[in-house]
Amino acid sequence: MKGSVHLFKVGGINIDIHITFLLLPLIFGFNYGLRGVFVIFFVFFCVTVHELMHSLQAKRFGVKVDQIILLPIGGMASLRRIPDNPKEEFIVAISGPLFNILFALIFFFPLYKILGPEDFFHPSLDTWGQTFAYAFWINPLLAFFNLLPAFPMDGGRILRAFLAQRMSYQKATRIAVQLGHIFAILFIFLGIRYNHLLLVIIAFFVYFAASQEGAQVDLRMVLRRFFVSDILNPNFTTVSPRTTIEEILGLIFHTHQEDFPVVEEGNLVGFLPRGEIIFALHQKGRNVTAGEIMRKEFPVVGLEHSLHEVHTKLENSNLRALPVVKEGRLLGMVTWEDIGRIYSLVINRAP
Numbered sequence: 001m002k003g004s005v006h007l008f009k010v011g012g013i014n015i016d017i018h019i020t021f022l023l024l025p026l027i028f029g030f031n032y033g034l035r036g037v038f039v040i041f042f043v044f045f046c047v048t049v050h051e052l053m054h055s056l057q058a059k060r061f062g063v064k065v066d067q068i069i070l071l072p073i074g075g076m077a078s079l080r081r082i083p084d085n086p087k088e089e090f091i092v093a094i095s096g097p098l099f100n101i102l103f104a105l106i107f108f109f110p111l112y113k114i115l116g117p118e119d120f121f122h123p124s125l126d127t128w129g130q131t132f133a134y135a136f137w138i139n140p141l142l143a144f145f146n147l148l149p150a151f152p153m154d155g156g157r158i159l160r161a162f163l164a165q166r167m168s169y170q171k172a173t174r175i176a177v178q179l180g181h182i183f184a185i186l187f188i189f190l191g192i193r194y195n196h197l198l199l200v201i202i203a204f205f206v207y208f209a210a211s212q213e214g215a216q217v218d219l220r221m222v223l224r225r226f227f228v229s230d231i232l233n234p235n236f237t238t239v240s241p242r243t244t245i246e247e248i249l250g251l252i253f254h255t256h257q258e259d260f261p262v263v264e265e266g267n268l269v270g271f272l273p274r275g276e277i278i279f280a281l282h283q284k285g286r287n288v289t290a291g292e293i294m295r296k297e298f299p300v301v302g303l304e305h306s307l308h309e310v311h312t313k314l315e316n317s318n319l320r321a322l323p324v325v326k327e328g329r330l331l332g333m334v335t336w337e338d339i340g341r342i343y344s345l346v347i348n349r350a351p
């Protein structure tokens with residue numbers, strides 16, 4: 001994400017922070033001194049562990065996690081996909097709030113004993129005792145907010161996982177999206193009523209994130225209905241390992257194709273994605289050949305694969321096109337554009 005700073009890496013997951021988050025210690029430090037800074041860093045810690053719990057569970061189910069980004073309004077783990085098996089989705093969703101609940105359960109009595117009821121039940125930033133209480137209550141609050149049964153909160157995912165066992169996945173999603181919209185409007189109302197700007201900002205985020213969640217599921221459902229064999233374009237251009245970048249550039253201009261299968265004696269021996277062509281052009285000049293810069297390992301798809309599977313492979317490989325093969329023979333290519341075109345055609349006609 002633009003404007004984010006890399007902090008460190010845990011279990012192969014990048015933890016990044018958005019620069020706007022750095023404003024918080026300044027604002028709180030200015031208003032509340034050291035206690036304000038402590039609370040912000042403590043929130044930062046809780047939110048990071050919460051997101052990390054989601055990410056580690058997601059990784060267990062084979063989902064790639066690119067990064068965890070911390071924004072002033074909360075953390076976000078960018079999972080490549082949400083597991084659509086309801087049981088897996090439930091485990092991934094519950095693991096974040098579960099950390100906050102466990103933390104609260106473990107520290108409730110010790111802190112109550114140490115601070116005494118006076119400080120413990122009156123969290124504020126006025127004294128250190130009350131500041132520790134403040135830090136404590138952040139966890140039950142995070143758990144409560146995240147368990148609201150609406151998208152994009154974790155509770156929305158839990159609700160969908162629950163409903164999806166009783167109705168279609170799409171219908172279950174629609175309910176969680178609508179609840180997300182209802183909560184967002186409620187937050188806006190409460191935010192204005194109680195003069196709480198942050199709540200209004202969160203409300204807008206919740207509203208749009210809920211809509212996006214719905215759109216993603218619609219996309220997936222559409223893509224599942226079509227197969228590579230339905231859309232395969234028989235007209236495509238291949239290059240040989242001896243074709244130069246200069247010649248490939250000419251092909252790009254004439255054919256609109258930007259990624260090329262590399263074929264030798266009828267066999268697919270490599271793949272040349274657009275990114276590699278551009279990189280080689282700038283770094284190695286126009287005389288370098290396809291054979292020197294092609295990828296020798298790359299994913300392929302078959303005619304029987306659904307467009308959903310193609311979409312997942314494209315996302316996981318960071319490629320824009322994939323070769324289609326049958327028994328080692330190259331049949332054509334499928335691209336992001338193909339998927340986008342099918343989606344926009346079908347979704348516009350949908351009732």
Ligand SMILES: [Zn+2]
Nearest residue numbers: 096097146154
């Ligand atoms: Zn969460």
